[in-house]
Amino acid sequence: MSSAFSGPAFRERMLAAAAQRNQSNVTPVPLPPTRKRTRDESSSVAGSDDDQYDTPLPPLLSSLAAGPASRNATVAVRNYAKKQKLRGDQLTQLDAFLSDIQTVREGKLFTLLLAMQNDVGNIITATPAFAVSPQLKTNIQSYSLSVLLSPKLAQYRGELPVQHVWNILKKHGSDLPPGIENILADMKTLTSEIQEQLTQARSSCKKNVRIIRVDDKKNKITIELEPSQHQNLFALAQCFVDGTKCRITNALCGRIALMRDVYLANSGTSFWTDLDNALVLMRQVAEGSEDARDAMFEDLIETDKKLHGTVDIIYQSTHDLQQEVDDLIDATSADAASTATRRDCSPPPEGDSDQLDADGGGGAEAVDTNS
Structure with missing residues (x-):
């Protein structure tokens, strides 16, 4: 016989009691009063009512509506x-x-x-077109001569000297408008002026060398001077540095001696090409050795003294401007010696001043256009 506390009747009674207790602990939640939505008859939007105007504006609209x-x-x-x-x-x-x-x-x-x-x-x-100012032209003239008289210059013609002059101008900002390198037309104008001043500087250098000859314009012949009448190397170097900030140094005398040596062999239309080729040959022989290069220039100096007059040259220290130009050229053309190639000699255009120099008709007004 089962106990009254273990039978089905007790189980049902306990379940009923638990269910009644749970119901007594639940708090009824009052339902909100129903309200009929009033429709705004004047609104063109279906379903709009007055409640939508109670909603606060978003932050952006609120800021725009600020007073x-x-x-x-x-x-x-x-x-x-x-x-x-x-x-x-x-x-x-x-x-x-x-x-x-x-x-x-x-x-x-x-x-x-x-x-x-x-x-x-x-x-x-409305900005006017770029034009080279007188101050900028003066700077280009000075830097062009300094570049051509630099013992670090790898070649006298071509784009390399132009690039060196441009680098110096850019470093000092010499009367250059800002951002000129980004304006193609202005850079073309500036490059043309640099090329022109380099041409004039080369013409001046060649005139200094060519005074070893006297041109008989009346008979249209060239008379060779006697060696005793030649300018010695020191006097010739003074002609090169006259009016510049360059000074007579051992390296400059070596370059001038090379110019005179090449000029004696070929004073015609391919003078500058032959001079560049001579520099290429000397670099090839030196094979990167500065001692070997210096020895070759020293030999040129001694040979020049024997041919054109022995003289004791008083060498001077390099001017600060020339030293700056030398350092800049040395930095920007460190690999120029290994990449420079021998160029073919081509005949110059009609009226080239090199031809005028060779014929004796150049005079002081001759302009070297063989650039």
Whole structure:
């Protein structure tokens, strides 16, 4: 016989008691009163009602709908404007600006930005074309001579001397407009001026060497001077540095001796080409050895003294400007010796001053266009 506390009847009674206790602990939640939605007959949007206007505006719309600046803010801004020394009409415009709502103020600011953009465009359009100023031309002349008289120069013709002069101008910013390297037309004008000044400098150097001969223009012949009548190397070097900041150094005398040696062999149209080829040959023989290169230039100096007059040359220290040019050339053309190649000699165009020099008709006005 089963106990009264273990039979089905007890189980049912316990379940019923538990269910009744759970129901007594539940707090009824009152339902919100129903309200009929009133439709706005004047609204064109179906289903719109008055409740939608109770929803707060998003932050962006709230900022756009902001009203004029407060009185304190207006006074503070006006005082700041006076410190900036704005004109009276500008202060009036500022007051009107502060009294506008934020949307209008932002619209005015954007309009002013567009107007400023138009003004800048007009200024750029009205800028005159670049022209080489007298000061810039003077600097180019000075740097061109310094480059041609540098013992570090790998070749006298071609793009390399032009690049060296441009690098010096760019380093010092010598009367150059900002960003000129990004304007193709302006760079073309500047490059043409550099080429012209290098041509004039080469012509001057060649005239200094060619005075070892006397041109008989009347009979159209060239008379060779006796060796005793030649300028010695020191006197010739003085002609090269006259009017420049260069000084007579051992390295410069070596270059001048090489020029005279090449000129005696070929004073005609291919003089500068032969001179560049001689430098290439000397670098090939030296194989990168500075001692070997210096020995070759020293031999040229001694040979020049034997042919054109023995003289004790008083060497000077390098001028600061020339030293700067030498260092810059040495840095920018470190691999020029290994990449330079021998160029073929081509006949110059008609009227080339090298030909005029060879014929004795160049004179002081001759311009070397063999560049």
